[in-house]
Amino acid sequence: MSDILFSSSWQSPSNIALIKYWGKYGVQMPSNASVSFTLSECRTETTLEVLPAGQGPKVELYLDGEKKDSFTPKIEKLLSKLQSEMDWIEGHRFRVKTHNTFPHSSGIASSASGMAAIALCLCDLHEQIDGNRFSDFYRRASRYARLGSGSACRSVYGGMAVWGKHEDFPHSSQEYAIRLTEGINSVFQDFQDTILLVHSASKEVSSTVGHDLMDHHPFAKKRFKVAGQNMTKMKAILSSGDVEAFIQVVESEALMLHGLMMSSLPYFILMKPNTLQIIQKIWDYRKQNGTPVLFTLDAGANVHLLYPSEYKEEVKKWIDAELSMYCENKMYICDHVGKGPSRLNP
Numbered sequence: 118m119s120d121i122l123f124s125s126s127w128q129s130p131s132n133i134a135l136i137k138y139w140g141k142y143g144v145q146m147p148s149n150a151s152v153s154f155t156l157s158e159c160r161t162e163t164t165l166e167v168l169p170a171g172q173g174p175k176v177e178l179y180l181d182g183e184k185k186d187s188f189t190p191k192i193e194k195l196l197s198k199l200q201s202e203m204d205w206i207e208g209h210r211f212r213v214k215t216h217n218t219f220p221h222s223s224g225i226a227s228s229a230s231g232m233a234a235i236a237l238c239l240c241d242l243h244e245q246i247d248g249n250r251f252s253d254f255y256r257r258a259s260r261y262a263r264l265g266s267g268s269a270c271r272s273v274y275g276g277m278a279v280w281g282k283h284e285d286f287p288h289s290s291q292e293y294a295i296r297l298t299e300g301i302n303s304v305f306q307d308f309q310d311t312i313l314l315v316h317s318a319s320k321e322v323s324s325t326v327g328h329d330l331m332d333h334h335p336f337a338k339k340r341f342k343v344a345g346q347n348m349t350k351m352k353a354i355l356s357s358g359d360v361e362a363f364i365q366v367v368e369s370e371a372l373m374l375h376g377l378m379m380s381s382l383p384y385f386i387l388m389k390p391n392t393l394q395i396i397q398k399i400w401d402y403r404k405q406n407g408t409p410v411l412f413t414l415d416a417g418a419n420v421h422l423l424y425p426s427e428y429k430e431e432v433k434k435w436i437d438a439e440l441s442m443y444c445e446n447k448m449y450i451c452d453h454v455g456k457g458p459s460r461l462n463p
């Protein structure tokens with residue numbers, strides 16, 4: 118006999134920040150606003166089952182059918198934070214069955230897509246148990262995802278999302294991300310992101326530690342100010358479709374993020390020699406051919422190669438000929454701006 122009382126399944130994509138969130142305070146509040154593209158192919162598919170209370174751990178988690186105890190503390194922590202809003206959490210146990218569409222050994226963090234999928238399942242389960250619909254389903258899911266992992270809050274929408282209060286983005290909030298629907302030039306609506314997989318081992322320094330190092334960072338105040346100014350610039354760029362200006366802001370944000378890591382105490386470097394080789398190749402190719410290819414980086418060594426969709430074929434040939442050799446086992450993932458999460462049939 119099945120022990121499942123309620124169940125919900127969602128898939129949620131990952132996202133890549135253009136203006137970076139790096140530094141936080143209080144309960145996962147961002148020190149500056151950020152904006153991201155939601156991806157499409159890099160997704161987490163999760164089923165969350167509610168079980169009766171009784172013997173056994175509060176949360177059991179299976180990744181591709183294999184029990185993973187190392188992932189449960191983060192979910193237990195999220196559940197305990199949400200207990201005051203969802204009183205049914207207390208009297209139950211949970212089984213999480215999850216799968217990432219990207220290779221496990223790719224070095225791509227699954228926390229954004231993973232926490233967004235869990236948050237969506239929790240909102241869905243609350244509706245099932247409580248019998249009432251949330252009028253603010255996605256906003257709520259975004260807030261819950263933020264409590265699990267900051268950048269996850271931007272993954273609950275398709276297209277582009279802004280997280281963090283900023284005067285140029287009406288309705289933006291520290292507590293949840295909002296979807297950007299208006300003022301986006303068509304060139305950015307199906308932008309491509311090919312993720313060049315430089316280094317698959319897990320990171321030497323986690324984002325959590327990196328965020329905390331911003332508390333006493335000598336450049337923190339200036340960084341948060343510049344991030345705000347870059348948000349203003351980005352708003353104008355998104356509406357005008359000025360790809361040249363986009364390149365400058367996005368690449369500068371990526372290098373500033375890694376510059377902050379290099380100037381923290383203790384300092385650290387997450388880029389690898391091949392990260393720099395690829396960046397140099399991108400700059401050379403752009404100069405020689407005039408093709409608007411650019412890079413961004415998250416908190417790791419992999420390079421996100423961004424470009425408008427009309428250059429897809431040309432860029433693919435160039436990657437195979439000149440960039441894949443800098444990737445681990447020549448691996449890369451072709452992704453693009455996506456439509457956001459969706460409910461799955463369990």
Ligand code: PMV
Pocket residue numbers: 133134136137138139151228266267268269324325328374415416
């Ligand atoms: O959500 P976290 O705590 O993993 O932080 C993510 C930080 C960056 O990926 C470097 C930037 C961002 O805005 O996603």
